[in-house]
Amino acid sequence: MPKTIMVVDDSAAVRQVVGLALRGAGYEVLEGRDGQDALKLLDGRKVHLIISDVNMPNMDGISFVKEVKQRQGYRFTPVIMLTTESQEEKKRAGQEAGAKAWVVKPFSPPQLLHAVERLVLP
Amino acid sequence: MQALPLVATPRGHWIFHAVLGLAGAASTLGAAGTSAFALAAAAALIAAGLGFSLACRRAQHEAQRRLLEYVEGQARFGDRLAPVWSGQIDASRTQMETAISALAERFSGIVEKLDDTARVSSEATQTLQGTGRGLGAVFARSEQELDGVVRTLHAAMHSKAEVLAKVRELGAFIQELQDMADGVAKIASQTNLVAINAAIEAAHAGDSGKGFAVVAQEVRKLSALSGETGRRIAEKVASISEAIGDVGRAAEASAQDEHRSTAASEEVIRQVLADFRDVTGAMAESAQLLNQGSAGIKSEITEAMVQLQFQDRVGQVMSHVVQNIDRLPDVLARTRQRFEREGLLQPADPGELLAELERAYAMAEERALHHGRQPAHAQPQATEITFF
Numbered sequence: 001m002p003k004t005i006m007v008v009d010d011s012a013a014v015r016q017v018v019g020l021a022l023r024g025a026g027y028e029v030l031e032g033r034d035g036q037d038a039l040k041l042l043d044g045r046k047v048h049l050i051i052s053d054v055n056m057p058n059m060d061g062i063s064f065v066k067e068v069k070q071r072q073g074y075r076f077t078p079v080i081m082l083t084t085e086s087q088e089e090k091k092r093a094g095q096e097a098g099a100k101a102w103v104v105k106p107f108s109p110p111q112l113l114h115a116v117e118r119l120v121l122p
Numbered sequence: 123m124q125a126l127p128l129v130a131t132p133r134g135h136w137i138f139h140a141v142l143g144l145a146g147a148a149s150t151l152g153a154a155g156t157s158a159f160a161l162a163a164a165a166a167l168i169a170a171g172l173g174f175s176l177a178c179r180r181a182q183h184e185a186q187r188r189l190l191e192y193v194e195g196q197a198r199f200g201d202r203l204a205p206v207w208s209g210q211i212d213a214s215r216t217q218m219e220t221a222i223s224a225l226a227e228r229f230s231g232i233v234e235k236l237d238d239t240a241r242v243s244s245e246a247t248q249t250l251q252g253t254g255r256g257l258g259a260v261f262a263r264s265e266q267e268l269d270g271v272v273r274t275l276h277a278a279m280h281s282k283a284e285v286l287a288k289v290r291e292l293g294a295f296i297q298e299l300q301d302m303a304d305g306v307a308k309i310a311s312q313t314n315l316v317a318i319n320a321a322i323e324a325a326h327a328g329d330s331g332k333g334f335a336v337v338a339q340e341v342r343k344l345s346a347l348s349g350e351t352g353r354r355i356a357e358k359v360a361s362i363s364e365a366i367g368d369v370g371r372a373a374e375a376s377a378q379d380e381h382r383s384t385a386a387s388e389e390v391i392r393q394v395l396a397d398f399r400d401v402t403g404a405m406a407e408s409a410q411l412l413n414q415g416s417a418g419i420k421s422e423i424t425e426a427m428v429q430l431q432f433q434d435r436v437g438q439v440m441s442h443v444v445q446n447i448d449r450l451p452d453v454l455a456r457t458r459q460r461f462e463r464e465g466l467l468q469p470a471d472p473g474e475l476l477a478e479l480e481r482a483y484a485m486a487e488e489r490a491l492h493h494g495r496q497p498a499h500a501q502p503q504a505t506e507i508t509f510f
Contacts (some may be wrong), residue, residue, distance in 0.1 A: 011219065011434040016226035017427045020233060024420075055438065055484055084435055084485045086506060095510040104506040106431040109424055111505040118509070 003048040003120060006041065008032040008064065009082070010056045014105070018051060018082070021109035022116070035059025039067060047077055048121040051112075052099075054083035054090065065097040078119040082107065143171010189467060193458045196470075200454035208444040215440040222433040229423045229430075236416040243409040257402050264398065268391045275384040282377050289370040296363040303359055306352030313345035435485060442482040446475055 005027045007018045019029045030047065032038030034056040050068065054061035061081055068074045078100045083090075086104045094102055101115050147164035246257055317338045324335035453470050461467050476492075483489050487497035 009434075011437065012223035013219070013226045013430050013433045016223065016230050017431060020226075020230050020424065020427060024233070024424075084438060086486055091508060100510055102508040102510070105434060106428060107505040108428065111507060115507055115509070 002026055002028045004028045004030060004046060005116065005120070006030040006032060006038060006047050006050045007052075008035065008038040008050065008056070008061070009053040010034055011053070014053070014082075017109075018112070021113060024109075025113050025116075027116075035061065035064030035067070038064060039071075042068070042071070042074065044073065047074070049116060049119060050077055050079045051082050051116075052079060054081055054085050054094070062093050062097045065094070065099055069098040076121070078121065080112075080115055080119065082112070137175065140171050140175035143168050143174065146171065186465075190461065193461045193467065197451070197454045197458045200451040204447050204450045208447040211440050211444050211447070215437050215444075218433055219437055222430050226427055226430055229427050233420050233423055236420055240409075240413045240416045243412050246405070246409070257405060261398055261402050265395055268395060272384075272388050272391060275387060279377065279380055279384055282373065282380065286370065286373045286377055289366060289373055292366050293363065293370065296359055296366060299359040300356060300363070303352050303356035306355060307349055310345050310347075310349030310352055313348065314342055317342035317345055435487075438484055439488060442479060442484075442488065445482060446479045449475055449478060 005022050007015050007022070007029055008031075009015050009018070010033055015031045019031060022029050027048075030041055030045070032041050035052075036058045038050075038052070039059075050065075052061040052064055056064075059067075061083065065079050065081075068077065068079065079098060080101045080103055081094045081099045082103045082105060084105045085091075091102045100119050103112060103115060146167035150160055150164045150167060153160075320338035320341065321335055324331035324338055327334065453475060457468060457470050480489065480492055483492065490497040
């Protein structure tokens with residue numbers, strides 16, 4: 001049974017690129033367009049890891065992670081922030097929200113997969 | 123930014139001219155008394171002062187009107203131009219995002235199709251563990267079954283060789299039987315001689331040998347019978363020997379035929395298997411080439427898709443610029459409002475919009491460019507990852 005990873009990004013191209021890398025490695029991928037869309041998609045579904053952008057319309061990535069961490073069943077779901085933001089202040093906000101890693105775009109698929117394999121739930 | 127009090131000076135001018143006219147009139151009256159000339163001169167000075175101040179006031183109104191027009195024109199400039207600029211940039215950003223997204227989807231589809239093709243090809247040419255499907259498995263099974271056929275043919279040949287050996291052994295027994303028949307003939311011949319001698323001796327004995335002569339006669343008859351039986355045995359043995367020889371030769375000829383046909387069958391089977399192996403080998407090689415090609419194309423596409431991430435970065439820069447452009451009409455409108463309210467003309471301050479733009483930045487390159495530095499282009503090969 002393949003593990004499921006949720007990818008949240010307002011850029012369809014980024015979702016495609018991340019999805020391609022993850023599917024190639026044998027993961028199932030759920031795609032959300034922003035924080036709100038992703039919260040609707042979760043709906044109690046088993047997710048082994050979340051990869052989220054930071055700057056998104058409707059609900060940004062930091063707020064989304066905070067909301068996810070409060071939901072039952074997702075407290076221990078690891079989150080990787082995948083963003084163009086590289087400021088320490090933003091990284092701290094992500095860490096405080098509950099993210100486990102911060103990856104700056106543009107990314108190389110092997111390195112993203114390395115982070116995924118290190119954090120994904122068994 | 124220092125506001126310029128452009129309206130204060132004209133207002134001072136027209137009051138100053140009116141006061142100057144009145145002061146001239148008063149001093150004329152004071153100096154010349156209230157003569158008709160003095161009164162006319164004072165009236166003329168007052169009229170000149172008032173006329174001049176009126177002209178100044180008109181000029182001030184005109185200047186104010188022109189300034190207001192200028193400020194309103196600037197506001198209109200922002201109102202009209204900013205939405206066009208931001209609309210164009212936004213439309214380009216949307217078009218770029220749609221096109222790049224479609225391109226990424228196509229690439230994704232190509233990779234999936236390549237994966238499917240490579241998987242089907244592998245299934246066709248290699249043995250899938252536990253399934254027994256695939257060309258490799260079919261070849262292995264065929265080889266095993268045909269080996270079984272060859273072994274069966276060899277076993278049949280071996281059985282026939284054993285039969286032939288037994289037939290040859292029978293030939294050896296025939297010789298023994300022949301010798302025994304010869305032995306019987308010799309015994310019969312010896313017995314006949316003994317009976318002849320006995321008959322001679324019985325004749326010499328006269329009457330007392332008559333009985334013995336009868337016995338000798340009977341022994342001669344038995345001897346003749348034995349000799350006849352021995353000869354018939356020898357004939358039968360010769361017939362059997364000939365028949366066994368025929369059977370042996372026929373069996374040998376048949377064994378040789380079967381050996382040749384078995385060898386021929388074995389050669390045909392080996393050739394078929396060799397051809398089959400060549401075909402499967404070529405197919406496996408072709409599948410391997412397909413897999414290698416597919417992996418190469420996938421790698422290229424993945425690299426291309428990584429480069430497509432520029433859309434996200436460019437899209438963000440464009441969004442930040444559009445947000446900033448959208449704020450320009452507000453800034454120009456505030457300049458106009460301040461002029462209308464306070465009569466002060468203050469140039470629009472770029473600092474406010476620049477500060478807002480800087481706060482919106484997400485990327486180090488944007489910040490570097492903002493401060494006039496050359497941005498270091500981010501490389502996906504060296505992804506920045508921080509684990510918490």
